[in-house]
Amino acid sequence: MNKVVVITGASSGIGKATSIYLINKGYTVYGLSRSEGDVEGCKYIKCDVTKKEEIEVAFNTIYDEAKRIDVVINNAGIGVSGAIEYATEEELLDIFSVNVFGVVNVCQVAIKYLRETKGKIINIGSVAGPMTIPFQAYYSMTKTSVESLSEALRMELKPFGIKVTTVLPGDTKTNFTKNRKAPKVAADKLYHDRIIRSIRRMEKDEEKGVSPFKVSKVIYKVMKRKNPPVKVVVGFSYKFLVFLKRLFPDRLVNYILYRLYAK
Numbered sequence: 001m002n003k004v005v006v007i008t009g010a011s012s013g014i015g016k017a018t019s020i021y022l023i024n025k026g027y028t029v030y031g032l033s034r035s036e037g038d039v040e041g042c043k044y045i046k047c048d049v050t051k052k053e054e055i056e057v058a059f060n061t062i063y064d065e066a067k068r069i070d071v072v073i074n075n076a077g078i079g080v081s082g083a084i085e086y087a088t089e090e091e092l093l094d095i096f097s098v099n100v101f102g103v104v105n106v107c108q109v110a111i112k113y114l115r116e117t118k119g120k121i122i123n124i125g126s127v128a129g130p131m132t133i134p135f136q137a138y139y140s141m142t143k144t145s146v147e148s149l150s151e152a153l154r155m156e157l158k159p160f161g162i163k164v165t166t167v168l169p170g171d172t173k174t175n176f177t178k179n180r181k182a183p184k185v186a187a188d189k190l191y192h193d194r195i196i197r198s199i200r201r202m203e204k205d206e207e208k209g210v211s212p213f214k215v216s217k218v219i220y221k222v223m224k225r226k227n228p229p230v231k232v233v234v235g236f237s238y239k240f241l242v243f244l245k246r247l248f249p250d251r252l253v254n255y256i257l258y259r260l261y262a263k
């Protein structure tokens with residue numbers, strides 16, 4: 001019997017690439033997102049991860065049909081840019097609802113199924129978690145939350161044989177750049193030019209980013225490991241950066257990030 005994988009945010013980018021990759025490896029893949037994707041062989045279920053009732057219906061449907069769930073990949077995510085001073089409460093709630101509460105919702109529903117298979121949870125964080133990005137503060141905050149959540153969950157679920165890993169991609173060429181929400185309140189002269197420069201830099205880096213299949217490959221490797229790591233950064237250069245961040249004094253790291261994204 002094929003192993004069954006559920007991926008959130010499967011309609012685009014990393015989720016879409018991963019569904020293709022895993023179908024080719026022989027997995028049965030269910031994709032959850034608000035819009036349907038177009039990958040042949042992927043079983044799509046419309047589901048908003050901010051709505052727990054929709055997640056419950058989706059997981060019930062999958063279990064009724066496939067009789068097992070082996071891996072859950074929390075990949076759905078959104079971005080928002082802008083200065084903290086001017087960001088609205090709505091923006092903060094929007095991004096936390098998807099990137100943090102969405103992951104919590106899916107985990108809470110999925111755990112009882114994964115207990116049966118001693119399955120795996122793979123949460124998609126970001127290098128923007130350990131490397132806090134100015135003018136994308138809320139995004140960085142959500143991704144560090146994903147790491148904390150995953151670490152705690154890993155310990156809580158250990159006696160049940162469920163393994164939890166965070167995968168941290170760096171810049172990856174997807175629709176994320178296009179979908180990133182611009183600030184609702186236009187920043188005034190105090191920030192305007194800096195925000196424009198910062199976002200332009202981020203967008204350039206993302207456009208030059210790696211293929212989403214590179215992330216899929218890492219996710220697949222984690223799935224195959226008997227004892228997967230607590231976290232894994234995608235790509236040598238990002239691994240190196242995160243490693244240096246641990247070695248360098250905070251003041252220096254903060255200054256470099258300021259020069260890159262906030263000057």
Ligand SMILES: NC(=O)c1ccc[n+]([C@@H]2O[C@H](COP(=O)([O-])OP(=O)(O)OC[C@H]3O[C@@H](n4cnc5c(N)ncnc54)[C@H](OP(=O)(O)O)[C@@H]3O)[C@@H](O)[C@H]2O)c1
Binds near residue numbers: 014078
């Ligand atoms: N691209 C990068 O450079 C990069 C780097 C590091 C980490 N990441 C992370 O990788 C993950 C995937 O991003 P991506 O780059 O593939 O972006 P993307 O192309 O914009 O895809 C985002 C996916 O999330 C889904 N989604 C958004 N809100 C949702 C909701 N409320 N309920 C269900 N699904 C929802 C979208 O589907 P619908 O709109 O159809 O719902 C879409 O399938 C995110 O967690 C992101 O933070 C990306």
